[in-house]
Amino acid sequence: MLQSTVLNPQHFPDWSNIDHVLLDMDGTLLDRHFDNFFFEEELPRRYATLQALPFAEARVRLMTMYRSVEGELAWTDLEYWTKRVGIDVVAMHKELDHMIGFLPGAEEFLRHLRQLGKPVTIVTNAHSTGISVKVAKTGLDRYVDRIVDAGEVGYLKMRPEYWPNCQRLLGFDPARSLFMDDDEGCLMAAKAFGVAHLVHSAKSSSQLPPSPLSQFLSIAGFAPLLNGRPPA
Numbered sequence: 301m302l303q304s305t306v307l308n309p310q311h312f313p314d315w316s317n318i319d320h321v322l323l324d325m326d327g328t329l330l331d332r333h334f335d336n337f338f339f340e341e342e343l344p345r346r347y348a349t350l351q352a353l354p355f356a357e358a359r360v361r362l363m364t365m366y367r368s369v370e371g372e373l374a375w376t377d378l379e380y381w382t383k384r385v386g387i388d389v390v391a392m393h394k395e396l397d398h399m400i401g402f403l404p405g406a407e408e409f410l411r412h413l414r415q416l417g418k419p420v421t422i423v424t425n426a427h428s429t430g431i432s433v434k435v436a437k438t439g440l441d442r443y444v445d446r447i448v449d450a451g452e453v454g455y456l457k458m459r460p461e462y463w464p465n466c467q468r469l470l471g472f473d474p475a476r477s478l479f480m481d482d483d484e485g486c487l488m489a490a491k492a493f494g495v496a497h498l499v500h501s502a503k504s505s506s507q508l509p510p511s512p513l514s515q516f517l518s519i520a521g522f523a524p525l526l527n528g529r530p531p532a
Contacts, residue, residue, distance in 0.1 A: 319418070319419070320472040322495075323423070323479075323480050324457075324480060326426060326504075330406070331400075331504075331505060338392070339362075342392070342396065344359035347385055350385075350387060375456065376456070378390050378430050379427070400437045400438060401437075423479075431449055453465045457483070474493060478499065481499075484500075499516065500517065501519070501520075
């Protein structure tokens with residue numbers, strides 16, 4: 301039985317009105333705890349050792365670097381970060397892949413979408429090298445029709461330019477598509493483009509409490525999406 305909490309019960313999707321399902325990867329299907337730990341804890345720790353810095357100072361430096369390219373393709377480009385910090389972050393992903401996994405209920409939800417016969421596309425800001433590591437660990441690709449990374453589209457999902465490019469690439473009808481993501485900026489950009497069915501993944505990490513958004517159907521768990529109504 302899937303455990304689920306409806307944190308902001310707005311309009312629940314009616315699957316008869318949805319032809320294409322667009323799903324974020326990290327924080328929606330996969331547990332964002334890995335990414336949070338990687339970029340906020342482990343990479344700063346190794347950068348501190350490399351630069352002979354206190355951990356706190358190394359962390360501040362890296363956070364400043366992250367913010368300097370936020371919203372740009374470089375933000376999620378593991379090869380870019382390997383060059384910028386002087387540490388092989390792709391190799392680190394492989395080293396720590398035991399921490400990569402699905403959020404509770406994600407696989408059941410994906411199997412349900414298969415039973416419904418809905419085309420499912422992963423639309424992720426992640427870089428192709430990181431996707432490869434995560435797919436190898438989880439087998440995520442066997443549940444979906446396609447995985448589209450930001451480099452293929454040319455922009456990150458929170459950018460308004462992303463959505464028309466993505467629509468041309470995939471051919472989905474925004475009025476008959478569902479998009480689920482844990483990031484408010486990505487959902488807002490999709491809404492502005494006209495994607496009709498928007499769902500916020502409020503519990504992106506197994507190690508953090510839910511963070512609901514007031515302007516979207518905001519859920520912690522997948523049960524409401526299985527039948528188009530709140531769980532009893």
